[in-house]
Amino acid sequence: xxxxxxxxxxxxxxxxxxxxxxxxxxxxxxxxxxxxxxxxxxxxxxxxxxxxxxxxxxxxxxxxxxxxxxxxxxxxxxxxxxxxxxxxxxxxxxxxxxxxxxxxxxxxxxxxxxxxxxxxxxxxxxxxxxxxxxxxxxxxxxxxxxxxxxxxxxxxxxxxxxxxxxxxxxxxxxxxxxxxxxxxxxxxxxxxxxxxxxxxxxxxxxxxxxxxxxxxxxxxxxxxxxxxxxxxxxxxxxxxxxxxxxxxxxxxxxxxxxxxxxxxxxxxxxxxxxxxxxxxxxxxxxxxxxxxxxxxxxxxxxxxxxxxxxxxxxxxxxxxxxxxxxxxxxxxxxxxxxxxxxxxxxxxxxxxxxxxxxxxxxxxxxxxxxxxxxxxxxxxxxxxxxxxxx
Amino acid sequence: xxxxxxxxxxxxxxxxxxxxxxxxxxxxxxxxxxxxxxxxxxxxxxxxxxxxxxxxxxxxxxxxxxxxxxxxxxxxxxxxxxxxxxxxxxxxxxxxxxxxxxxxxxxxxxxxxxxxxxxxxxxxxxxxxxxxxxxxxxxxxxxxxxxxxxxxxxxxxxxxxxxxxxxxxxxxxxxxxxxxxxxxxxxxxxxxxxxxxxxxxxxxxxxxxxxxxxxxxxxxxxxxxxxxxxxxxxxxxxxxxxxxxxxxxxxxxxxxxxxxxxxxxxxxxxxxxxxxxxxxxxxxxxxxxxxxxxxxxxxxxxxxxxxxxxxxxxxxxxxxxxxxxxxxxxxxxxxxxxxxxxxxxxxxxxxxxxxxxxxxxxxxxxxxxxxxxxxxxxxxxxxxxxxxxx
Numbered sequence: 052x053x054x055x056x057x058x059x060x061x062x063x064x065x066x067x068x069x070x071x072x073x074x075x076x077x078x079x080x081x082x083x084x085x086x087x088x089x090x091x092x093x094x095x096x097x098x099x100x101x102x103x104x105x106x107x108x109x110x111x112x113x114x115x116x117x118x119x120x121x122x123x124x125x126x127x128x129x130x131x132x133x134x135x136x137x138x139x140x141x142x143x144x145x146x147x148x149x150x151x152x153x154x155x156x157x158x159x160x161x162x163x164x165x166x167x168x169x170x171x172x173x174x175x176x177x178x179x180x181x182x183x184x185x186x187x188x189x190x191x192x193x194x195x196x197x198x199x200x201x202x203x204x205x206x207x208x209x210x211x212x213x214x215x216x217x218x219x220x221x222x223x224x225x226x227x228x229x230x231x232x233x234x235x236x237x238x239x240x241x242x243x244x245x246x247x248x249x250x251x252x253x254x255x256x257x258x259x260x261x262x263x264x265x266x267x268x269x270x271x272x273x274x275x276x277x278x279x280x281x282x283x284x285x286x287x288x289x290x291x292x293x294x295x296x297x298x299x300x301x302x303x304x305x306x307x308x309x310x311x312x313x314x315x316x317x318x319x320x321x322x323x324x325x326x327x328x329x330x331x332x333x334x335x336x337x338x339x340x341x342x343x344x345x346x347x348x349x350x351x352x353x354x355x356x357x358x359x360x361x362x363x364x365x366x367x368x369x370x371x372x373x374x375x376x377x378x379x380x381x382x383x384x385x386x387x388x389x390x391x392x393x394x395x396x397x398x399x400x401x402x403x404x405x406x407x408x409x410x411x412x413x414x415x416x417x418x419x420x421x422x423x424x425x426x427x428x429x430x431x432x433x434x435x436x437x438x439x440x441x
Numbered sequence: 442x443x444x445x446x447x448x449x450x451x452x453x454x455x456x457x458x459x460x461x462x463x464x465x466x467x468x469x470x471x472x473x474x475x476x477x478x479x480x481x482x483x484x485x486x487x488x489x490x491x492x493x494x495x496x497x498x499x500x501x502x503x504x505x506x507x508x509x510x511x512x513x514x515x516x517x518x519x520x521x522x523x524x525x526x527x528x529x530x531x532x533x534x535x536x537x538x539x540x541x542x543x544x545x546x547x548x549x550x551x552x553x554x555x556x557x558x559x560x561x562x563x564x565x566x567x568x569x570x571x572x573x574x575x576x577x578x579x580x581x582x583x584x585x586x587x588x589x590x591x592x593x594x595x596x597x598x599x600x601x602x603x604x605x606x607x608x609x610x611x612x613x614x615x616x617x618x619x620x621x622x623x624x625x626x627x628x629x630x631x632x633x634x635x636x637x638x639x640x641x642x643x644x645x646x647x648x649x650x651x652x653x654x655x656x657x658x659x660x661x662x663x664x665x666x667x668x669x670x671x672x673x674x675x676x677x678x679x680x681x682x683x684x685x686x687x688x689x690x691x692x693x694x695x696x697x698x699x700x701x702x703x704x705x706x707x708x709x710x711x712x713x714x715x716x717x718x719x720x721x722x723x724x725x726x727x728x729x730x731x732x733x734x735x736x737x738x739x740x741x742x743x744x745x746x747x748x749x750x751x752x753x754x755x756x757x758x759x760x761x762x763x764x765x766x767x768x769x770x771x772x773x774x775x776x777x778x779x780x781x782x783x784x785x786x787x788x789x790x791x792x793x794x795x796x797x798x799x800x801x802x803x804x805x806x807x808x809x810x811x812x813x814x815x816x817x818x819x820x821x822x823x824x825x826x827x828x829x830x831x
Contacts, residue, residue: 076623080642096627103685122659122689124618126630140689142619142731144630184801191804198831199646200803203639203733207632207800211624228514229532233466234601237486240516240534242597249593252470256589269512295493299512299530341532343593372786396762410597411574413590414581441588 052317054424055352055387058328061314062353063367065330066360069217069286076205079197081258082215083363088190090208093181098145102176105158105165106149107136109173115165121146136165145177152176184208194365216363219286221254221262223247224277226293226302227341228269246291246339246346249410253350256441257358262289269293274305282309282334286361289354292341294327302338303327311336319424320387322405323349335361343410348389348419351440369419369438374399376420380429388422394437417441442707444814445742445777448718451704452743453757455720456750459607459676466595469587471648472605473753478580480598483571488535492566495548495555496539497526499563505555511536526555535567542566574598584755606753609676611644611652613637614667616683616692617731618659636681636729636736639800643740646831647748652679659683664695672699672724676751679744682731685715692728693717701726709814710777713739725751733800738779738809741830759809759828764789766810770819778812784827807831 071085100106107115115136121127123142131137131148139152150173157169190208195201205213230244231237247264254262267273281288293302311329318326322345327338337354339346351369359367377400382388391402391412399420402412418439422429429435461475490496497505505526511517513532521527521538529542540563547559580598585591595603620634621627637654644652657663671678683692701719708716712735717728727744729736741759749757767790772778781792781802789810792802808829812819819825
């Protein structure tokens, strides 16, 4: 049995970035960039009007003849003389022969005669070519996480494909003779299977969609062959149940039989003590406890950082926040506790019902309070570490 | 021109919850419950062993004959006498004639003879029927947000469908003659269109997938007919560009022509001043500024709460956090500023390059610092309001 910190280290050391793939920018939200990107163009690509007004050559003339109109999108390459001006709109190409734009509010127009009532400084209201970014300049460093703004930035530079770390293919393997799919009649002695849907939803929150779900009865032979096929076809295997020491818990045996190296089994924590983490080459396996709340706690604390590492993230753990706890709390267990909690900007509230089978308070929790194994008592308003997850 | 707080109030007052639909629990992540849910079953549905061990009737006998095995999922209804016991595993049905489970670690077994070395208390290690939740008890109140744990909880009670507020159908309407799709050659005077991909990604972060994107040139007639079709087929219309006062900005005219009531136009803020918000019956329209950073700022601050309201959320705004700012900051504009920033647990850093056209720092920002319009100076380490968005 190891401590939480050691388990987290072992996971970080044994999880490797996925191979790189080139994907469409439009599909890249939440991916991590696997290349450094330089701008293929100047942005703006031309001198651009920053205002609705009139483009002209700055000089001494305050009365000019309006000879043309430049709407956004137009390219006007007529010769514009010193005594001439062009009606221009925000975003439009500023004709090469002009250098300044006067706001329409500072002018008076009579037929085609423009009178500049308030002369702007030379070059005013003209965005320089490449003002935002110049051709060849750095857009994003490798390892940048693709946000909506990043997608906008890449698209405005005309970039349509980028290299990213692939997302892992995940298998969820649910074991247990007692499990019946929701919607069916519940025979005596059986319970509804819920962990596969729960883990599928948890994966979705970090952008991993449509894991493949396998269900096996408590049979060593069946468990061995299903694990084999999971290891052959998926990058990550999340197994639910079958990892305790009961005679019918075949998971660990099936993993070892398939050449998975055990990296740890059991963590000094509550809930989620019987967690197994193993690896076969670059494939990783978590055998999560069958109790729903234990299973989801282990997912957030341990599987989450492993998946983030695979996806190429630099910051892989749930961020640690400090909040003031709402009650006195005792920990006589000698284990690290992950308490379901509701945090706000300054304080954090311990929720009722922390049992490992219970999901009701977990459903409305937005984080865990971490009570370290060697801390026996916390006083109300003391600062505690909170890991946010929802 | 109105202030930020007034704009937010008008949006909250004019955004209405979507109609209710019954959907699969497996697809319900991020939806808001539109019904109160009571448990259709007891959970656990039967007395369940909490340990691997032996089930027996508590009494004075410490030597018992093992007559059967109860694996998880089994239903054993043989008669078990006072001097008999059943080998039992975690999660298994505890036979009706027995009341206590002794841990296997506290027993010695010889052939079929069980010797209890450490007698547990009566009823030990047996989870009562309905211990987690009883049939008819409250599962979730109306308006609960569906999290992964909530999906697990519903599924374990055998619930497969729930009533939720539908997600709005969103149209993105991009206007401008100057826009060219990324991937194409860029003629002089044109720029790449990026706002539709950016807004699509931003919608995805709140669970709204696959909005429909329309692109129109700067033509009043085309804009009118496209707006008409958007209002007929979508719940929310996000329009990008075409809302400033230039002669070729037809959006506002097209909206009014289609019977959209203007609820506000222009907010005393930077970036994103020329924001239009309107409504036609229960359909809402945001005409966002064309500049990418302005557009995305307005999306997060204004469209985001409106969409959350439609989806049934009670807490609709970006949560307000307090953080210590990293620099002295002056605001001589008289406007409310939304500064792209990077916050950590205690402090917040103002990012460089706050221009309304620039997306590079926006890409790595995780929140806005709000500088109210009537605040002219902030000192380093002063607490400021931060709105997180990534």
